[in-house]
Amino acid sequence: MFDKLKKVFSGSEEPKEQVKKETQAAPAAEAKASAKPRIGYIHLSGCTGDAMSLTENYDILDVVLTDLVDIVYGQTLVDKWIHGTYAEEMPEMDLCLIEGSVCLQDEHSMHEIQLAREKSKLICAFGSCAMTGCFTTYARGGQQGNPKHESFVPLSDLVKVDLALPGCPVAPEMIAKAVVALCEGDMDYLAPAMAIADVNEACGCDLLKYNMRMGKCSGCGACSVACPTRSINMIEGRPISNTDRCVKCGSCYMTCPRHWLPLSQIKKETGL
Amino acid sequence: MVLGTYKEAVSARATDKDILKVSQDGGIVSALLIHAIEEGIVEGAVVAGKKDGEKWRPEPGVAMTKEDILGAAGTRYTMSPNLTALKEAVRQNGLEKVGIVLTPCQTLALRKLQAYPFARFVADKVNLAIGIFCMENFPIAALDTFSQAKLETPKDDVDKMDIGKGKFWITSEGEEKGLGLKFTHGYEQAACNICSDYVAEFSDISTGSVGSPDGWSTILKRTDAGKTIFDSAVEAGLIETKPMDEVKPGLPLLEKLAQGKKDKAAKELEKREKLGLKVPLVL
Ligand SMILES: Cc1cc2nc3c(=O)[nH]c(=O)nc-3n(C[C@H](O)[C@H](O)[C@H](O)COP(=O)(O)OP(=O)(O)OC[C@H]3O[C@@H](n4cnc5c(N)ncnc54)[C@H](O)[C@@H]3O)c2cc1C
Ligand code: SF4
Ligand code: SF4
Ligand code: SF4
Numbered sequence: 432m433f434d435k436l437k438k439v440f441s442g443s444e445e446p447k448e449q450v451k452k453e454t455q456a457a458p459a460a461e462a463k464a465s466a467k468p469r470i471g472y473i474h475l476s477g478c479t480g481d482a483m484s485l486t487e488n489y490d491i492l493d494v495v496l497t498d499l500v501d502i503v504y505g506q507t508l509v510d511k512w513i514h515g516t517y518a519e520e521m522p523e524m525d526l527c528l529i530e531g532s533v534c535l536q537d538e539h540s541m542h543e544i545q546l547a548r549e550k551s552k553l554i555c556a557f558g559s560c561a562m563t564g565c566f567t568t569y570a571r572g573g574q575q576g577n578p579k580h581e582s583f584v585p586l587s588d589l590v591k592v593d594l595a596l597p598g599c600p601v602a603p604e605m606i607a608k609a610v611v612a613l614c615e616g617d618m619d620y621l622a623p624a625m626a627i628a629d630v631n632e633a634c635g636c637d638l639l640k641y642n643m644r645m646g647k648c649s650g651c652g653a654c655s656v657a658c659p660t661r662s663i664n665m666i667e668g669r670p671i672s673n674t675d676r677c678v679k680c681g682s683c684y685m686t687c688p689r690h691w692l693p694l695s696q697i698k699k700e701t702g703l
Numbered sequence: 704m705v706l707g708t709y710k711e712a713v714s715a716r717a718t719d720k721d722i723l724k725v726s727q728d729g730g731i732v733s734a735l736l737i738h739a740i741e742e743g744i745v746e747g748a749v750v751a752g753k754k755d756g757e758k759w760r761p762e763p764g765v766a767m768t769k770e771d772i773l774g775a776a777g778t779r780y781t782m783s784p785n786l787t788a789l790k791e792a793v794r795q796n797g798l799e800k801v802g803i804v805l806t807p808c809q810t811l812a813l814r815k816l817q818a819y820p821f822a823r824f825v826a827d828k829v830n831l832a833i834g835i836f837c838m839e840n841f842p843i844a845a846l847d848t849f850s851q852a853k854l855e856t857p858k859d860d861v862d863k864m865d866i867g868k869g870k871f872w873i874t875s876e877g878e879e880k881g882l883g884l885k886f887t888h889g890y891e892q893a894a895c896n897i898c899s900d901y902v903a904e905f906s907d908i909s910t911g912s913v914g915s916p917d918g919w920s921t922i923l924k925r926t927d928a929g930k931t932i933f934d935s936a937v938e939a940g941l942i943e944t945k946p947m948d949e950v951k952p953g954l955p956l957l958e959k960l961a962q963g964k965k966d967k968a969a970k971e972l973e974k975r976e977k978l979g980l981k982v983p984l985v986l
Contacts, residue, residue, distance in 0.1 A: 484823070602823035622986070623819070645981045646893035649840070652763070652784025653812035657822040667843060668782025668892070682821045688812045689894065691984040697814040701905050703708040703925055 467498075468613070471524040472505035472557075473547055475540050476567055476583050477531025480600030481558035482507045487603040491610075499614050513546075514539050526613070527551035532560045532567045532583040541589075548590040556586045556595040556628065559680035563633045565599055566678035585631040594624040597633070599659045599680035620696060633681025635662055635672025643669060647689040657686035705961045706954075707904025709923040710930055714915040714950040715942050725776040727865070728912040729920030731942065732833055733776045735908070736802050737769045738936040739831055745802035748831075749792055750775035751783035759846055759858050763788035765796050778835075780864055781843040782892070785809055786816075793828050802831040807900035810834045814905045831928060834903020836911025836921075836957075838866070838964060839891035849873070849887060854880045867912060897975070897982065899968035901961040908933055914957040915950050921957060 474482065485508075486492060496502065503522045506512035513521055527547050533540050548554060559565035564585045572581020586592050596609060612620035635658070642648050650668030655661075662676035663683060672683070684690055697703075706712075717723055717730035719737075726733055736748040752764035752775045761783030766772045785805055792798045805813060816826035841849075849871055850858040856875045863874040870881035903909040908929030914921035924930040936942045947954055975982050 598821055598823075602820050604820040604823065604827065608820070619986075641981055646975075647897065647981070647983060649806075649808040649892065649894035649898065650782035650784050651806075651809045651812040652786035653809075653816055655784065655787045656790045656816060656825055665784040665787055668784060668840075686816065686819070686821045688808070688815045689983045691986060692811060693815060693818050693986050695986060696818045697811070697905055700818055701814060701926065703905050 467501045468525040469503045469523065470500045471503055471522070471527040471547070471551065472508050473527060473529045473543060474505070474507055475529060475531030475544070475561070476534050476537075477558060477560040478600075479507065479530070481528075481530040481561075481598070484598070484600045484603045485606050488607045488610075491607055495610055499610075513543065521546050521550050524551040526553045526555060528555045528557040529561050529586055530557045532564045532585055533589055534580050535582040535584060536577075536579050544586065544590055553593040554586065554590065555624075556592045558601045559597045559599045559633070559678075559682070561586050562592075562595040562597050562627070563631060563679055563681050565680045568679050587629045587631045592628040594621060595628050595630065596624055597627070597681040597685050599678055599682065623691065623693070627685070630681070632679070633684065634679050635670075635674065635677040635683055637681070637684035638663075638670050638672065638687065641684065642687055642689055648687075649689065651688065653686050653688060654683035657682040705958050705965065706902050706923060707900075707909075707925065709909075709925045711924045712947040712954060713922050713924075713944045714919050714947055715922050715937075715944040716919045718941055718943055721773060722776070723918070725773055727776070727778040727863075729910075729915070729918060730776070731910045731920045731922060732804050732835065733772050734941050735831075735833060735932055735936055736766070736772050736804070738939065738941055739802045739932055740766075740768070740772070742935070744932060745800045745831055746798045747792055747796060748772060748802035748804070749785050749788045750804055751779060751785055753779070759861070759864070760843060763791075765792040765798070767796075777863065778865070780841050780866070781846060782840055786812055789813075789829065790822070790825050793825050799828055800830050801828045802833065803829055804833045804835060805903065805906065806835060806837040806840065807903040807906075808837075808894070808898055810903045810906045811900065831908075831932060832906045833929075834906025834909040836902050836909065836913060837898075838901060838960070839895040839898075841887075841890050842892060845887070845890035848890065849882055853882050853886060856880065896971045897968050899965045901964040902957070911957075913960060914947070914953055919945070919950065921947070921954075 502509045504511050506515055533544050556562040560567050567583035570583050572578055638654055652665050654670050655663040655665055660676045660678055662673040663670045715729055715731055717734035722730035722733045739745040747765050747767045750766050751761040754760040754762040759779055761779040763783055763785045765788055792801050813826055813832055846858055850856050850861050850873050854873055860875050861873045865872045869884055871887045872879055872881045907926045909923040910920045924933055972982050
């Protein structure tokens with residue numbers, strides 16, 4: 432099933448040449464000390480929206496943070512960062528959530544992402560900037576702060592990514608459900624997130640290319656619900672995406688029930 | 704099960720004459736939504752409203768009162784992306800409890816939005832999803848073809864459109880005209896050809912005309928939420944019912960049509976797959 436999933440999600444794209452895609456499984460020794468998964472959170476070129484979404488899960492956050500996982504690395508959630516304080520070295524992690532795209536001209540980011548790959552069993556592209564580049568795709572440099580910072584690429588352009596959660600930002604409930612699935616080892620629920628791990632581009636026109644043009648669009652309107660920038664209008668039962676507003680987050684096509692339909696999960700949740 | 708999972712099937716009709724005057728069939732959708740609003744079960748409902756001055760062009764909208772619901776009653780046989788107005792209901796109107804009427808494909812879309820909530824805090828606000836039976840849907844231009852070109856009546860002059868007994872019917876100035884379904888065949892949108900759900904299998908409660916006598920509706924109570932609201936509307940005297948096995952043609956016809964739709968969709972999917980075209984991935 433996994434292979435089939437992968438084929439569908441990565442569209443017609445050919446696998447890209449990867450510079451450094453070897454996963455180096457982190458030694459499990461340290462993880463054994465506490466049975467809780469060791470999680471890291473790396474913040475690259477993103478707006479902190481994904482971290483804020485994560486913390487919006489007030490009702491489960493305290494339980495998650497105290498009982499379910501150990502946050503072992505990160506500059507936002509814990510003050511442990513190799514370029515900051517309290518972390519000389521990056522620790523081994525079971526899962527490293529990475530928010531934001533990678534600035535090719537920023538040596539810290541380039542170093543941190545490679546290191547994260549070495550130290551993490553799983554890397555999750557957390558949010559659309561990490562997954563597809565999202566609105567950082569439009570970056571062109573020349574800003575006063577650091578004019579040379581001009582190229583921002585999705586994580587999977589540089590390292591192997593194991594799962595991806597799109598969203599601009601990822602929705603809080605999506606995060607909560609993914610965390611619960613991770614803790615419970617519900618790999619069926621996470622299968623779509625794993626299958627899209629190396630999808631590195633998205634656009635509102637995916638709906639046109641992969642859905643409407645394939646005679647699949649029924650005019651349900653779910654894509655327009657998912658669009659965070661309201662770039663999708665429904666005209667005579669078909670989506671039309673305003674490319675000037677589209678930030679290339681991928682939420683619309685991911686949401687389209689005619690792209691993939693989680694029927695087993697729907698049965699489970701509705702009891703029908 | 705070819706009709707999906709359900710607790711109970713009944714034939715029913717609204718008792719309120721105001722509803723029956725404007726409803727498509729037994730007025731069950733409108734009666735349930737009005738009851739849900741009046742009882743505070745939902746704060747508002749998402750329906751396929753009518754675009755100003757163009758009565759056959761649906762415009763998804765948020766209904767807050769009985770008047771709003773009645774204004775949107777009746778079927779428009781063209782796509783109405785009702786989910787778009789769900790976002791409006793939640794974001795603009797700030798509703799926390801929403802009722803919604805959905806075709807089967809839209810019901811699946813809602814359930815996917817709930818199962819994988821890529822859109823933050825929208826789909827979780829629905830606490831009543833009413834599904835309507837649906838065999839196919841048409842681009843609005845097809846409605847012109849049927850009424851104007853084939854039945855020689857401009858669609859603005861048409862008071863009611865209906866599909867039943869093998870024909871597409873229009874009523875205009877009290878006169879009924881029917882067009883054999885073999886003439887409407889081929890005008891439906893291509894997506895309907897791969898749709899295998901006739902009876903909104905994942906709604907809280909589904910309803911349609913097939914199976915019940917004229918003016919009555921067939922109801923499938925599915926979830927607890929769906930059963931509770933229906934039973935309470937019956938108890939309040941807003942809906943009258945008849946046992947399903949006492950009405951003609953009854954469930955056998957519904958089952959036959961539902962199975963037929965599944966078979967046709969499976970064939971079409973196979974055909975498309977053979978051509979190497981993308982088809983929906985069902986997990
Ligand atoms: C495209 C289409 C095809 C259908 N095919 C069948 C069929 O093959 N067999 C069958 O038994 N029934 C079918 N129905 C359902 C039937 O026409 C009635 O809508 C249903 O029986 C409800 O009737 P009612 O009197 O209870 O609802 P009413 O009280 O009249 O309310 C109907 C509700 O449906 C909403 N609505 C109207 N048009 C649309 C639309 N295009 N999309 C979404 N919502 C809409 C209205 O806003 C209203 O709230 C179909 C409906 C549609 C929209
Ligand atoms: S159309 Fe909207 S949802 Fe789709 S990729 Fe663009 S911004 Fe994202
Ligand atoms: S979600 Fe998919 S099927 Fe629904 S309107 Fe958008 S493109 Fe069409
Ligand atoms: S036949 Fe299926 S796809 Fe077509 S409008 Fe009805 S429910 Fe949607």
